[in-house]
Amino acid sequence: MPKSKVRKKAAYTPPPVSRTPQKVAGPTHPAYIAVMVAMWILGLAWLVINYLAGPSIPFMLALGNWNFIIGFSLIVIGLLMTMRWR
Numbered sequence: 001m002p003k004s005k006v007r008k009k010a011a012y013t014p015p016p017v018s019r020t021p022q023k024v025a026g027p028t029h030p031a032y033i034a035v036m037v038a039m040w041i042l043g044l045a046w047l048v049i050n051y052l053a054g055p056s057i058p059f060m061l062a063l064g065n066w067n068f069i070i071g072f073s074l075i076v077i078g079l080l081m082t083m084r085w086r
Contacts (some may be wrong), residue, residue: 028086036081043074 050067054060060067 025086028084032081033085036078036085039074039078039081043071043076043078046074047071 046067049057050060050071054067063070
């Protein structure tokens with residue numbers, strides 16, 4: 001049986017770095033952080049008020065199940081804001 005040829009592997013050379021340096025943004029403005037946290041608290045407060053006093057508040061009673069969408073949407077908006085927080 002003939003012996004197969006031995007192949008030599010080329011030495012690994014990393015690709016050249018062609019990236020240009022990017023300017024890193026500074027920390028997030030304190031007002032952005034305040035709005036982000038306010039969204040969380042407002043969404044949580046909306047849900048808690050809906051559970052505790054929803055039937056006695058006329059506009060919340062008229063909204064019905066939309067109260068859940070409003071409360072959770074405010075919380076999700078606050079969570080999405082965390083992606084831009086530095």
